[in-house]
Amino acid sequence: MANLGQVAVLSGRATRQSLRNPQFLAPVLVLPTLFLIAYAGGVAGGANLPGFPAGAGMFEFQLGGDMLLSAMMAGVIGGVTQVVDIQSKFFDRLLLTPTSASAVVFGRLVGIGMLGLLGGVFFTVIGLVFGGRPAGVGGVLMMLLLQVLTAMGFGAVTVAIALRTGEGNAVQIFLPLGIVLTMFSSAFFPRHLLLSPLDTVAAYNPLSYIADGLHAPWIGGLTATVAWRAVLALAVIWLVGGLLCARALKHRAEAG
Amino acid sequence: MSKAIEARGLTRRFGEVEAVSNLDLDVGTGEVFAFLGPNGAGKTTTVRMLVTLLKPTSGSATVAGYDVVTQAGQVRRAIGVTLQELSLDPMMTATELVALHLSLHGLGRDKEAAERGKELIAELGLTEAAERRVMTYSVGMRRRLDLALALIHRPQVLFLDEPTTGLDPSSRLVIWDRIRELHAAGTTVFLTTQYLEEADQLADRVSIIDQGRIVAEGAPEALKTEVGKPRLDLRVESGPADVDSILSGYGQVVRGGGDLVSVSLADEQSDVTAIIKALADAGATVRSLDLVRPSLEDVFIAKTGRRLEGAGKDADQLSVIAGG
Numbered sequence: 001m002a003n004l005g006q007v008a009v010l011s012g013r014a015t016r017q018s019l020r021n022p023q024f025l026a027p028v029l030v031l032p033t034l035f036l037i038a039y040a041g042g043v044a045g046g047a048n049l050p051g052f053p054a055g056a057g058m059f060e061f062q063l064g065g066d067m068l069l070s071a072m073m074a075g076v077i078g079g080v081t082q083v084v085d086i087q088s089k090f091f092d093r094l095l096l097t098p099t100s101a102s103a104v105v106f107g108r109l110v111g112i113g114m115l116g117l118l119g120g121v122f123f124t125v126i127g128l129v130f131g132g133r134p135a136g137v138g139g140v141l142m143m144l145l146l147q148v149l150t151a152m153g154f155g156a157v158t159v160a161i162a163l164r165t166g167e168g169n170a171v172q173i174f175l176p177l178g179i180v181l182t183m184f185s186s187a188f189f190p191r192h193l194l195l196s197p198l199d200t201v202a203a204y205n206p207l208s209y210i211a212d213g214l215h216a217p218w219i220g221g222l223t224a225t226v227a228w229r230a231v232l233a234l235a236v237i238w239l240v241g242g243l244l245c246a247r248a249l250k251h252r253a254e255a256g
Numbered sequence: 257m258s259k260a261i262e263a264r265g266l267t268r269r270f271g272e273v274e275a276v277s278n279l280d281l282d283v284g285t286g287e288v289f290a291f292l293g294p295n296g297a298g299k300t301t302t303v304r305m306l307v308t309l310l311k312p313t314s315g316s317a318t319v320a321g322y323d324v325v326t327q328a329g330q331v332r333r334a335i336g337v338t339l340q341e342l343s344l345d346p347m348m349t350a351t352e353l354v355a356l357h358l359s360l361h362g363l364g365r366d367k368e369a370a371e372r373g374k375e376l377i378a379e380l381g382l383t384e385a386a387e388r389r390v391m392t393y394s395v396g397m398r399r400r401l402d403l404a405l406a407l408i409h410r411p412q413v414l415f416l417d418e419p420t421t422g423l424d425p426s427s428r429l430v431i432w433d434r435i436r437e438l439h440a441a442g443t444t445v446f447l448t449t450q451y452l453e454e455a456d457q458l459a460d461r462v463s464i465i466d467q468g469r470i471v472a473e474g475a476p477e478a479l480k481t482e483v484g485k486p487r488l489d490l491r492v493e494s495g496p497a498d499v500d501s502i503l504s505g506y507g508q509v510v511r512g513g514g515d516l517v518s519v520s521l522a523d524e525q526s527d528v529t530a531i532i533k534a535l536a537d538a539g540a541t542v543r544s545l546d547l548v549r550p551s552l553e554d555v556f557i558a559k560t561g562r563r564l565e566g567a568g569k570d571a572d573q574l575s576v577i578a579g580g
Contacts, residue, residue: 009359013348020347089343092309093405097360098333256301256310 006099010107015114017081024081027073027175028119032066036126039065039188051193056219063127064215065187067143068207070119071150072178078112078151079158079171086166101249108159109152116151120144132218139217142227146213149234154178156241163248187211206233260285260413260444261306265315268301275301277468278315283446283461285412288439290459291448292552298468299448300340303417306446307337320412333361336411338402340418340448346391350382350401353390354408361409369408376404380430396427403434413444420454432458452552464556471559476552483558484550486521488528490535490542497538506531515543 018024040059047058085091085108094104124140134140158171165171182188184198185207194202202208213230216222261283268276276298283289291299304310306319308328317324320334344353354373355364363369377386380400385393390401399419406414416435420428435445435458449455455462456476463473472479485507492499492515499517503509507520519531532542556562 003362005364006360006362009356009364013345013352013356017345017347085345088345089339089341090345092339093337093343094360095309096307096332096335096337097357098329098362099360100329254311256304 003099003103007103007107007110010094010099010104011110011114014078014081014108014111017084018077018111018115021081024077024115025118027077028070028115029122031073031179032070032119032123033126035069035188036062036066036123043189046189046193049193052190053215053219053221059130060127060132060218061190061215062188063123063132063218064143064211065182067120067123067147067214068150068185068187068211069179069182070123071116071147072154072182072207073175074112074115074119074151075154075156076158076171076174076178077115078108078155079162079174080168081111082108082159082162083166083168083171086162087168101253102246105159105163105245105249109155112155112159113148113152116147116155117144119151120147127218134217135220135222136217139222142222143214143217146210146230146234149238150210153234153237153241156238156245160241160244160248163245163252181205181207182211185211186215206236209233258285259283259318260287261289261317261319261446263302263306263315263317266302266305266312266317267314268298268305268310269313274468276305276312279465279468279470281317281463281470283444285444286439286442287460288435288445288447288458290455290462291446291465292450292452292455292462292556293448293465294450297465299465300417301468302465303337303339303415303446303448307335307415308332333409334412335415336406336409336413337415338399338406338417338419340421342395342398342402344390344398344402344405347389349389350377350386350404353401353405357405357408363409372410373404373408376407377401380404380434396423396430399423399427400430403431407438411443413446414438416445416447418448418450420449420451428454452556456552462552464552464559466556466560472555479555480550480552483555484520486550487518487548488521488531489516489518489546489548491515491544492517492535493541493543495539495541497535497540499535499538499540502534502538502540503531505534518548 039062044058046052047056047061053061095101120143124134124143127134134143158174162171184201185205186194186202187207191199191202191208209229210233212226216226259282261281263279263281266276266279266281267274279302291302293299301310305312306317306324308324308331311325319331322330322334324331354377358364358366358369358373377383380403382397382401382404385397390398393401403419420431423431435447438445447458459476461474462476462479464471500509503517503519507522510518512518528547532545535542
């Protein structure tokens with residue numbers, strides 16, 4: 001059982017590591033902001049389509065998608081920083097302490113979650129400043145929680161790849177891949193308004209359900225069904241990420 | 257003497273390559289043990305297995321009485337390690353790194369440990385830089401900080417994997433002094449190095465590893481005595497004397513370039529004065545003489561048939577006596 005105090009210390013260090021490197025913050029804050037500007041402005045007319053969520057503009061809808069993108073980018077950055085630690089041998093130094101390897105990795109994941117939270121707070125503030133009105137404190141808290149858990153879930157996948165390969169290139173491929181995966185979901189447009197076969201792909205893409213959970217507080221329609229589907233989708237990502245991390249750690253211990 | 261480190265048949269393969277082969281090791285508690293060998297000999301692989309970073313392919317090892325595979329957590333509590341490559345986060349300060357390590361060793365709220373951290377930073381000359389990020393440090397400063405982090409929890413066994421590689425002489429001396437202090441305080445030190453002088457200066461016992469196998473082990477003096485006798489190098493103006501004939505009465509004579517002549521001595525107690533007198537009596541003039549003792553380089557050559565690459569100037573300054 002990991003010592004929670006040690007996990008907290010490690011996550012604090014992981015968070016500082018990201019905050020002290022501006023290049024790690026850009027994908028989490030700047031990239032989704034550019035998407036927000038492009039989509040909210042460029043396809044604003046889409047909000048007039050029949051079936052678009054009533055009472056919501058494209059800006060409010062895009063906020064959820066950009067929060068998802070931001071959380072995924074936080075996950076990718078988590079993998080990149082893990083590679084930095086591996087290549088600088090600082091990861092070895094952490095493993096040489098009595099702290100278990102799983103606690104070291106979990107500390108990293110919590111740090112990724114904190115980066116995700118930063119993105120969540122950033123886009124919540126942007127939304128509020130530009131007229132968005134989320135569904136109460138509960139809605140905001142749910143969004144932020146989803147943001148943190150999404151970042152950690154994707155972080156588990158990228159950290160596992162980092163542990164397995166130790167290569168920055170292997171992790172950085174998730175940067176464009178994350179954007180593509182988000183595009184093939186309902187993150188930036190309602191699923192029922194997508195054309196075939198994109199609507200079918202989006203239906204099977206777990207990101208769509210997480211995106212729905214992030215959209216709901218901004219556009220209305222926050223229901224228990226939306227919430228549990230988001231949690232279920234996250235559970236799938238966490239399960240995959242967790243298993244990959246466990247296997248990667250085992251491989252690392254044996255291969256050195 | 258109780259054993260701080262014990263390995264039996266320790267082997268590590270990477271695919272077809274056997275990096276460490278059937279290694280047996282015994283390091284006594286409180287001993288400074290030097291693991292000497294060229295690059296790629298298997299030193300670092302051995303250290304990584306002993307400090308629990310790498311699982312052996314076969315064989316077993318204990319450190320501070322704990323099995324490195326089944327009791328890895330206890331081993332890590334008992335050891336301090338500096339790796340060959342500096343393992344520091346360049347974006348953190350020394351103070352932050354010290355605090356992080358104290359926390360990870362369960363000493364985060366231990367005021368005495370925190371004080372010790374400050375003292376270590378001061379003793380290693382890093383107080384002024386303690387609040388600066390490590391990225392601004394010189395290599396020597398980073399090495400010293402690395403050592404401070406390895407010592408912060410008062411380890412029973414300290415592993416130093418080439419701790420002075422790439423350091424300037426003054427930084428190297430700081431590390432050497434610290435190792436001597438630790439030795440005096442009873443800490444077991446497992447030191448890998450490619451510097452012969454380092455092993456000679458610091459170690460109670462030396463083990464020479466080459467191509468994954470131990471080729472010699474023992475106290476430095478014993479190893480040196482085993483492979484060679486001391487030698488007297490003389491530069492002589494012969495005059496009427498038959499120098500070779502005179503010297504051959506004291507040991508085997510070898511002619512070098514010019515007027516250099518060497519005679520191997522039976523032991524260090526040989527009467528050098530008698531040799532000088534015999535030469536003078538025969539009319540020869542001794543212009544210079546140098547008593548050359550066997551070195552660990554000689555041991556390495558005797559055991560492997562080649563020089564220790566990477567030994568650098570240390571090796572170049574040491575003369576070679578091959579064989580007995």
